[in-house]
Amino acid sequence: MADIPVFKPLIGPDEIAAATESLEMGWLGMGSYVAEFEKRMADVINAPDRHVAAVSTGTAALHVALLVAGVGEGDEVIVSAFNCSADYQAISWVGADIVFCDCDDETLELDIAKAEELVSERTKAIIIMDYDCIISDYDKVETFANKHNLRVIHDACHSFGSSWNGKMVGSYSDICVFSFDPVKTITCLDGGGIVVRTEEELKYVRELRLLGMQQPSEVMYQNKRAWTFDVERVGFRYHLLNLHAAIGIKQIEKLDDIRSSRQEASKHYSAKLKNVPNVRTPNASFEEVNPFLYYIRVPKDSRDELRDYLKERGIDTGIHWQPGHWFSLWKDCRKGDLSVTDTVGDEILSLPLHSMMALETVDAVCDAVSDFFTNER
Ligand SMILES: Cc1ncc(COP(=O)(O)O)c(C=O)c1O
Numbered sequence: 001m002a003d004i005p006v007f008k009p010l011i012g013p014d015e016i017a018a019a020t021e022s023l024e025m026g027w028l029g030m031g032s033y034v035a036e037f038e039k040r041m042a043d044v045i046n047a048p049d050r051h052v053a054a055v056s057t058g059t060a061a062l063h064v065a066l067l068v069a070g071v072g073e074g075d076e077v078i079v080s081a082f083n084c085s086a087d088y089q090a091i092s093w094v095g096a097d098i099v100f101c102d103c104d105d106e107t108l109e110l111d112i113a114k115a116e117e118l119v120s121e122r123t124k125a126i127i128i129m130d131y132d133c134i135i136s137d138y139d140k141v142e143t144f145a146n147k148h149n150l151r152v153i154h155d156a157c158h159s160f161g162s163s164w165n166g167k168m169v170g171s172y173s174d175i176c177v178f179s180f181d182p183v184k185t186i187t188c189l190d191g192g193g194i195v196v197r198t199e200e201e202l203k204y205v206r207e208l209r210l211l212g213m214q215q216p217s218e219v220m221y222q223n224k225r226a227w228t229f230d231v232e233r234v235g236f237r238y239h240l241l242n243l244h245a246a247i248g249i250k251q252i253e254k255l256d257d258i259r260s261s262r263q264e265a266s267k268h269y270s271a272k273l274k275n276v277p278n279v280r281t282p283n284a285s286f287e288e289v290n291p292f293l294y295y296i297r298v299p300k301d302s303r304d305e306l307r308d309y310l311k312e313r314g315i316d317t318g319i320h321w322q323p324g325h326w327f328s329l330w331k332d333c334r335k336g337d338l339s340v341t342d343t344v345g346d347e348i349l350s351l352p353l354h355s356m357m358a359l360e361t362v363d364a365v366c367d368a369v370s371d372f373f374t375n376e377r
Helices: 013-024 032-045 058-068 085-093 112-116 138-148 199-209 242-253 255-273 300-312 339-347 359-374
Strands: 051-055 076-080 097-101 123-129 151-155 175-179 192-196 294-297 348-351
Touching (some): 032 051, 032 242, 051 058, 051 199, 058 085, 058 192, 058 199, 076 085, 085 097, 085 123, 112 138, 123 138, 138 151, 192 199, 255 294, 255 359, 300 359, 339 348
Parallel strands (some): 076 097, 076 123, 123 151, 151 175
Antiparallel strands (some): 051 192, 175 192, 294 348
16 A cells, blocks of 8 residues: 555544444344434434435435436436546436536536537436535526426535535535445445435335335334335335444544544645646635545646656555546447546546645645656656
8 A cells, every 4th residue: 555545544443333333233234323324414414404315325326316306218317527437327227328518627517508508308317516625506507407407416425514605515406415435535334325305205215225115214223124015116225234324423423523634634735736837726715615535637648657756655646537438338428528528537636635634744745746847857
């Protein structure tokens, strides 16, 4: 492992004790810890008019979200070509067609003006995604979605614990999904969350996440099993386990410290890197967000060399992401002009960002990046 990895989990004695307790209680499946985790998620989101369900991964949450949105065979979903492949897979799972839209050069969010040119008779939904420290402008998205009668799936897998215009992410969008995977700011080892608007949608989500069973989650939340129930629809095995929820609860308890430490590290990065030649830092204040990554953009022809230079100094880097239309599976999907995405895909680079990261570690990374671009090598 590199001396300074890109991601570093924050698992301490609290999480280990909670995991042990959940294993020793004799109920390994979805149970009381999951109920508690959902309550904690809802407290963070602070949206009394919304309903929250825990699922097994962010990808499962996206799949379920598309089904709740009524997306299926023959429909089209507009999605940024600069997104995680999980989103594209989920669209494929429901039998819909991906339509790739460009992202904005400054914010990296889906470019709504370009999405206007992609709407067709078959368009059913749009997926927007908050990339790291910049939260999508939901006012613009809502106006667009209302105009074309589309459902919105807000991929907030990077932004649990962030807010936008004073509102917590998860509290204002049509359907919102979160990830609590191994590298996220809050982890359940693996886990996901979905936020919906109505009781009916919540009931649908609960059936979809556990084999279509109309078995009240409330029974399982008491670590009990309901033996008789009906099944009316196809469902999946997407429920969260007590073990994962127990860890997630402990992580949420640390959210304030996690968020402020990541904000501080990100601000420190930007202050140190903003005048380094060839380095473009995020246009973000980091005030309202719980940053997942710290990314920079560097000229295409120096990125690989920079990655090698940092690696030799024990500093790991990542690429989030290769654009969707670069993959063989999705290269023939309908798309608009993707010139910004193509540039971003060549330039984007993730630097190490950890919860409780020491500023000296940030300094070491910045010094190495700065040396690469400013000193004779
Ligand atoms: C933007 C985005 N969407 C979806 C996912 C999928 O989440 P998970 O890994 O929990 O399935 C990720 C995971 O990295 C992501 O970054």
